[in-house]
Amino acid sequence: MNIGQAAAATGVTAKRIRYYEQIGLIEPAGRTDAGYRHFGERDLHTLRFIQSARRLGFSMPKISNLLALWRDQNRSSADVKRLAKEHIAELELKIAELQSMVDTLRHLSHKCSGDARPDCPIIASFEGEPS
Amino acid sequence: MNIGQAAAATGVTAKRIRYYEQIGLIEPAGRTDAGYRHFGERDLHTLRFIQSARRLGFSMPKISNLLALWRDQNRSSADVKRLAKEHIAELELKIAELQSMVDTLRHLSHKCSGDARPDCPIIASFEGEPS
DNA sequence: GCTTGACCTTCCCATATTGGGAAGGTTTAG
DNA sequence: CTAAACCTTCCCAATATGGGAAGGTCAAGC
Known part of the structure; x- marks a missing residue:
């Protein structure tokens, strides 16, 4: 093949x-x-x-690690589970970061009239002090 | 400066x-x-x-777009809000993908004994049919 | 005035994970 | 035998940033 x-x-x-x-x-x-x-x-x-x-x-x-465990007949499932849990933690950290961005943007967006006027709290917040 | x-x-x-x-x-x-x-x-x-x-x-x-709007005195807040909403949608799509990964991993991890034995549903699931 | 260290400059390389494409060789079906 | 559909390697592209080298500049202390 x-x-x-x-x-x-x-x-x-x-x-x-x-x-x-x-x-x-x-x-x-x-x-x-x-x-x-x-x-x-x-x-x-x-x-x-x-x-x-x-x-x-x-x-x-990480996939390299998983492959090594896969091929290792003497692996312990604890090792695999640990890798999985570490990965879950990283994913959740990333999710939390993204969610925080969404929350902030939603909040700002909610306050924005979204009409023809130029005034916009979203843009305004970008001008402010770096929080 | x-x-x-x-x-x-x-x-x-x-x-x-x-x-x-x-x-x-x-x-x-x-x-x-x-x-x-x-x-x-x-x-x-x-x-x-x-x-x-x-x-x-x-x-x-996107920042380039936002800068252009920032500098445009004739912008409409609707334009800014639209960009923000598009960005929120992208972030949420990404979050959903990551969350789906977390859910799958949590499920698999839950079924894994995590002891000294090699048998592990996590590894086993990687061998299976590409879902 | 000179030295020294802390700046600044540009240029090149590296990251992670692919995709795109060129130039050229191979295989297969008709 | 030819044409299409493969395969090969090699180079370039993307994102957004960091690292570092080689060399010029500035400011402070002596």
Whole structure:
């Protein structure tokens, strides 16, 4: 199976597969005599694993950790759970930051008449002291 | 006032001030005979404006729009409010994505025993069909 | 007046994670 | 055999910023 077929089978684009190989996230794929990469079931499995983790917002280094645990038959589920909890904490921190922005903007927006006049508390707040 | 003092006065690093000038977000600063940039109150005001908008998560192109409205005495507050609302919508979309990740991870994490055994629903879910 | 340290300048490189595309080789179907 | 559809590597792009090098300038102390 060549890279295009592997991409179609896993949802990971060919570009990304090459990139993952380049940064060492995955093992270099085997090559045909002509230099084409070829992928087996095991490779597809790994790519699907990466795709799943990526959808949950894990960064490349974290995915690398998860892959290592995945391959480690002697892992403890506690290790996996810890990584997951750390990631949850980071996501929630980010959410809180974004929510704080939304709250501020909603508040300002609520006070803005939104008509043809130029006066606007949103713009005005940007002029004020850096809070 | 030179760039270091302007940075201290506004919270925008010297590096960022130069970058903002380079991409055309702000007007090129005046120069001394020796080539040093110098900044006046008006410049500081602009930098503080940018800093405020940045803290609310606006991207550079959006800040550019906001600056244009700020300088436009004939703006309508409706225009500002529209930009704000669009930005709120984007932030909330991002929040929803992150929250969805958190929910999934919490669910998986809840089912993970987190002990010394290797079995882990989190890892297992990454192996499954790409949902 | 000179030295020294703290500034300033521009230029290049790096980040993380892709996507786009060019130039050129390979495979496959007709 | 040809044409299309692949594949390869390499370079450039994006965001918004930081780091650092090489070199010029300014201000303070001696």
